Amino acid sequence: MSGTTRKIANAPVSFGVFELSDAPPPLDADEMVRALAQAGYEGIDSGPIGYLGTGSELTDRLGGNGLLLAGGWVDLRYGDAGAYREGLPALEAALEVFAAAPPAPEGFGPRPTLACSGSPERFARPGGSVPGLAASDWPAYAARVQEAADRCRERGFEPAFHHHLGTYVEMPEDVERLLELTDVRLCLDTGHLLLAGGDPVTALRAWAERVEHVHVKDGDTKILADALADGADLRELMGRGGFAALGEGELDLPGVVRTLHEIGYTGWVVIEQDTLPGRRAVARNIADQTANRRKLEELGL
Numbered sequence: 001m002s003g004t005t006r007k008i009a010n011a012p013v014s015f016g017v018f019e020l021s022d023a024p025p026p027l028d029a030d031e032m033v034r035a036l037a038q039a040g041y042e043g044i045d046s047g048p049i050g051y052l053g054t055g056s057e058l059t060d061r062l063g064g065n066g067l068l069l070a071g072g073w074v075d076l077r078y079g080d081a082g083a084y085r086e087g088l089p090a091l092e093a094a095l096e097v098f099a100a101a102p103p104a105p106e107g108f109g110p111r112p113t114l115a116c117s118g119s120p121e122r123f124a125r126p127g128g129s130v131p132g133l134a135a136s137d138w139p140a141y142a143a144r145v146q147e148a149a150d151r152c153r154e155r156g157f158e159p160a161f162h163h164h165l166g167t168y169v170e171m172p173e174d175v176e177r178l179l180e181l182t183d184v185r186l187c188l189d190t191g192h193l194l195l196a197g198g199d200p201v202t203a204l205r206a207w208a209e210r211v212e213h214v215h216v217k218d219g220d221t222k223i224l225a226d227a228l229a230d231g232a233d234l235r236e237l238m239g240r241g242g243f244a245a246l247g248e249g250e251l252d253l254p255g256v257v258r259t260l261h262e263i264g265y266t267g268w269v270v271i272e273q274d275t276l277p278g279r280r281a282v283a284r285n286i287a288d289q290t291a292n293r294r295k296l297e298e299l300g301l
Contacts, residue, residue, distance in 0.1 A: 004105070005266040006260070006265065006266060006267065006268075006269055006301060007042040007043055007068070007070075007108055007267075007268055007269070008040075008041055008042055008043070008268075008269050008270075008271065008293065008296060008301065009041055009042060009043030009044055009045060009068075009070035009268055009269070009270045009271070010036045010039070010041050010043075010044060010045070010270065010271050010272070010289050010292075010293075011044065011045035011047060011070075011215075011270055011271075011272045012025075012032060012044070012045065012046075012047030012048070012051060012052075013045075013047065013272055013273075013274050013275070014271070014272055014273045014274070014275065014285060014288075014289055015027055015032060015275070015277075015282070015285045016275050016276050016277030016278065016279065016280075016285075017032070017047050017048065017051060017277065018047065018048065018073075018274075019048050020048045020050060020051060025051070025277065026277050026278065026282050026285070027282060029051055029052050029053060029061060030061065032044075033052070033061055033062065033065045033067060034065060035286050035289070036067065036289065037065040037066055037067055039286070039289055039290040039293050040290075040293045040294075040297070041067065041271075041289075041293060042066075042067065042068060043067055043068040043069065043070035043108070043268060043270075044062070044067050044068075044069065044070060045069075045070050045071055045072055045073070045113075045270055045272075046069060046071070046072030046073070046094075046097065046098075046110070047072070047073075048073075049072065049074075049090070049093060049094050049097055050097075052069075054096075054097050054100065055100045056100075058097065058100060058101060058102075059100060059101065059102050062101070062102050063102045067102075068101070068102060068104045068108060068110075069098065069101035069102065069104075069110040070108075070110060070111065070268045070270055071098075071110045071111035071112065071113050071160075071213060071268065071270070072094055072097070072098065072110060072112065072113060073113045073115060073162070074090065074091050074094045074112055074113065074114055074115070075087075075114075075115040075116060075117045075118075076088070076090075076091065076114070076115075076116070076117060076144070076148060077116070077117045078116055078117075078141050078144040078145050078148075078168070079116070079119075079133065079137065079141055079168055081140070081144070083117075084144050087117075088148075088151075091112075091148060091151060091152075092151075094112060095112065095151075095152065095155045095157060098110040098112065098157060099155065099156075107266060107267055108267070108268065109157065110157070111157070111158065111159065111160050111187070111212065111213045111267075111268060112152045112157050112159040112160075113159070113160055113161075113162050113187050113213065114145065114148055114149065114152075114159050114160065114161045114162065114184070115161070115162040115164055115167070116164065116167040116168050116169055117167070118164075118166050118167045118168075119132065119166065119167055119168050119170075122165070122166045122167060122168070122170055123166035123167075123233055123234050123235075124233045124234075125228065125233075126165040126166045126170070126195070126196075126224070126228075126233070126234040126237060127165065127195055127196060127197070127224050127228065128170060128171045128196045128197045129228070132168050132169075132170065132171070132174055133168050133174075138177055138181060139181065141168065142177075142178060142181035142182050143181075145161060145178065145182050145184055146181075146182045146183070146184060149161070149182065149183070149184040158185065158212060159184065159185070159212075160184075160185050160186055160187035160212040160213035161178065161182075161184045161185070161186055161187060162187040162189060162192075162213075162215070163175045163178075163186070163187075163188075163189065163192060163193065163196075164189070164192050165192050165195055165196060165234055165237075166233075166234040170192075170196050171196050171197060171198070172193065172196070172197070172198040172203065175193075175203075175207070179207065179210055185210050185211070185212035185213075186207055186210045186211050186212060186213075187212065187213040187214070187215060188200070188203060188204060188207065188211050188213070188214050188215070189214075189215040189217065189272075190214075190215065190216050190217055190218075190219075190251055190256055191215070191216075191217030191218055191219040191243050191249075191251065191272070191274070192215075192217075192219075194218075194219040194221070194249075194250065194251055195219040195221065195224050195242065200251065200252070200255075200256055201252055201255040201256060201259050204256065204259045204260065204263060204265075205259060205262075205263065208263040208265075211263075211265060212267065213267060213268055213270070214260065214265065214267070214268070214269045214270065215270045215271075215272050216246070216253075216256065216269055216270070216271050216272070216296070217243050217246075217251075217271070217272045217273055217274065218243065218244040218245065218246050218247065218248060218249030218250070218251040218253070218273075219242060219243055219244065219249045219250060219251060220241065220242055220243075220244045220248070220249040220250065221250055223237065223240050223241055223242045223244075224237060224242055226240075227240055227242065235276065238274045238275055238276050239275065239276040239279045241275070241279075242274075243272070243273050243274040243275070244273070245273060245288045245291065245292060246271070246273075246291070246292045246295045246296070247295055253295065253296075253299065254299055257296065257299040257300060257301045260301065261300070269296070269301060271289065271292045271293065271296065273285075273288060273289070273292065
C-alpha cells in the first residue's frame, strides 16, 4: 500500500482534459474529483491551470473530497529565448495556484511539472525517429530550464522536468543530456519513455537520484507503429489509444513497482492514460482509472 512514503494520484489528461477550449470538458471539475476520490486516489494533477479552480475554490473542491494536489503541468518554449520569456507569466500563475492548494503532509506538496512546449517535427513523428536539438543549442536550452527550476524553488516548490514524446527531450539520450547540463530533477513518465525507445525499469535505476516525480502509464508500440505508418501525429496517437490501460500495453508494470521499492522512491505516483476528449466514453474512462488504481494496489503500491 502507498502508506506514508508514496501516494497515488490521477490526472485530468486520463479523461482527455489537457487544455481548456470553447468545448466543455467531458467531465466538469466536481465530477472528476468525485470520480477519482471514489476510485481510491489520494491526489490529482491540476490539469490545465484553472480547470480545478483557483484559491479557495480549489481548496474547497479538493479538500471536500479528501484529495491533495499532486502537481501540475507547465510547458515553456525553452528552445526559443523570446517565446520562453513570454511564457514565464504562465509559470508564475501556476505557482500561485499551487500555493493555494490544500495543506499537504511533508513531501506531498504539489510538484510543478516543467515541460517543453514541443518540437513541430517530433510532434508530427513521435517516438524517436526525428533528430532533436543540435549540440550547439543544448546549453541555451538547458540554461532556460535551469532558470525555470530556480524560479520554482524561490517560491518554495521543487519542480520536476517531464520528458515527453514530440518534444526536444523525448529520447533517453535527451534526458541524459538535460540531466548533465542542469540540476533539475526528473518526472519520469513510463509511457512516454517506453514509446521513445527507452526501458522504464532501467531508467528508474539509472536516474534514481534525480527522480522527483513518477507518472505511471502504459504504452502500445504497435499502435505507435501503425500511427507513424499512417502519418498520424502525437495528438492522433493519443486518440488511437497509444497510451493503454495498465496491463494492456507493453510496460513491465510489476518491474516498475518493484524498482520503485528497490530505489526507495518516496513521493507522488501519478497514474495517467493520455487520451483525447470524445474518443472514449466517460464511463469507460472512469472504469479504466478504477482498474488502474487496483492494479497498482495489487502490486503493493
